[in-house]
Amino acid sequence: GAVVSQHPSRVICKSGTSVKIECRSLDFQATTMFWYRQFPKQSLMLMATSNEGSKATYEQGVEKDKFLINHASLTLSTLTVTSAHPEDSSFYICSATGTSAKSSYEQYFGPGTRLTVT
């Protein structure tokens, strides 16, 4: 149980274009979803927190107009990187917490999406 998927697993896009990454909770309802970015050999950095039906809360230094997050249902959140540039190339990982007592604080992570901007 508590499986989170991401799509696509890898994406290459040209500079200036936008790319959308999907995060789905497959067997539970995700009340809160988190988006992280991870550069090579570094730790996970939280970008934003989203609750279903609400606007996302962005961490300091993360441009909300560049990284658009939509959490339209209890099983799906999307991250859109707008006008991508090479410096946006990174590993993007989502996670989710559920509605049960333990799953309200335990985060279940997706497999990640490798974004390369050329």
Added chain:
Amino acid sequence: GENVEQHPSTLSVQEGDSAVIKCTYSDSASNYFPWYKQELGKGPQLIIDIRSNVGEKKDQRIAVTLNKTAKHFSLHITETQPEDSAVYFCAASITGTASKLTFGTGTRLQVTL
């Protein structure tokens, strides 16, 4: 905000030996401390966690200890195997506040034959 420090950054042990990774946190309100294993190109996988009302927790070859007074917690892996080789992250959060995790900087564990 919370700050989590993790040591060592790299750790090499021989198969069968034990490995210990240590973390310290700054916010005394933190009460949930998970450990994640991340293999290359994959997302983090929860391997064990501990809440602040418990001092130690064990799951087969893996154990975690927590010292609330000193604000540090440790991961212990016994009888290491080559498949334990990965990057390990500690994290801290406060339950009930959207569970935002603050991660440590990671430890690259290499188990040699």
